[in-house]
Amino acid sequence: MGKYIVGIDLGGTSAKMAIASPDGQLKYKWTIGTEIHQEGQLIVPAIIQSIKRSLAEHDLTDQDIIGIGMGTPGAVDVKAKTVIGAYNLNWKTTQDLGQQFGQAFDIPFFVDNDANVAALGEQWLGAGNGAENVVMVTLGTGIGGGVVINGQLYRGSGAAGEIGHMTIEDHTDIHCTCGKKGCFEALASANGIVRLAKEMVDQDEGNIDHSEFYEKVVQDQTFTSFDIFEAAKAIDGFASQVVDKVAYYIGLGVSHIANILNPSAIVLGGGMAGAGEFLREKVDAYYREFTYQQIRETTQIVLAQLGNDAGVIGAVNLINTEIK
Structure with missing residues (x-):
């Protein structure tokens, strides 16, 4: 049974990531730059490799992770796990994030718009x-x-x-x-x-x-x-x-x-x-x-x-x- 959650906050200049306990304690935090060249096609692979590297550094496997959550700019189809129109990421066409994360991990993956995700954070452990x-x-x-x-x-x-x-x-x-x-x-x-x-x-x-x-x-x-x-x-x-x-x-x-x-x-x-x-x-x-x-x-x-x-x-x- 998994005991940690991976959180991703994707922005136009950087992607902030953390491995956290389900109660919101951020155990490990790190940031990588957002590479928007080549129509942003390098962004998700870089995030995936960074997560894999961090899990290995902390002796964690897919089985230790309850899920991977992500907030991203753009118009998100929550059910399809796709995003389009994130122009600060140079994503002009539909990006199938669910497929990419599904191929990389045996871990449930969910994504939503970054403003929605930030609202969930503030409602849970912030000003809310x-x-x-x-x-x-x-x-x-x-x-x-x-x-x-x-x-x-x-x-x-x-x-x-x-x-x-x-x-x-x-x-x-x-x-x-x-x-x-x-x-x-x-x-x-x-x-x-x-x-x-x-x-x-x-x-x-x-x-x-x-x-x-x-x-x-x-x-x-x-x-x-x-x-x-x-x-x-x-x-x-x-x-x-x-x-x-x-x-x-x-x-x-x-x-x-x-x-x-x-x-x-x-x-x-x-x-x-x-x-x-x-x-x-x-x-x-x-x-x-x-x-x-x-x-x-x-x-x-x-x-x-x-x-x-x-x-x-x-x-x-x-x-x-x-x-x-």
Whole structure:
């Protein structure tokens, strides 16, 4: 009978992996680079060889492993164990991950979208504190989400949790990568906040602060979402106005989730959540404006706690939820 689980968190630059106990204790952790050349065809073989090497180093065989769980970018067919459209991995065609892992190991293999898997991690051992109903919102280059209901990922007809494409502003010219205007992702992601700052300058009607950061945008200097938050923390007037607008959009977006699902917690994760309480408090203030009392009292807005381990821990929990 197996006693360990292998978790994989696949990203565009690296694959984080761990051998863990079923209760989520990461016994051995390691990382390899993601080789995206040759249409990403080297990625899975490298992961498989790395796992084989690690098992051998720790005197483990396939029989010692309960399952291998994996989170990956792209559109995942959970039943077929395939993924397509992971463009940061250079996977333009369907990748049959189940077949590749099935040929390499005599171990059950399960895969899901990386945002879903991270949500499973935070729900289990992170900010969700083991509550059965938790939603995670990943605020990064884009905006993703994972919905956990009754301790299980809710996948809908295959695309549940794509909260980044909720329309939250119908009077804007900011386009999303999906082709629509006014998407949550287009306005409130790390890329979105940069575009928003530029739009606010372009549409300046004299109601925004002509601060030092404003002049930086006017001069078309390069800046990132991190720069905006740092300037806002330093009380730059224009940067503060941009952050306030983004907090409004995030508060509005998560209020829709809360009003519909009423989870115990909505977890804010991803790179932008690194702004910490500075951002969470502003988001929470708007969230409370857009929800009614019972929702406000039962659904909390919290910050992710697992950091870079969320994906790996979630991949371990994926096995727990799939293998009973």
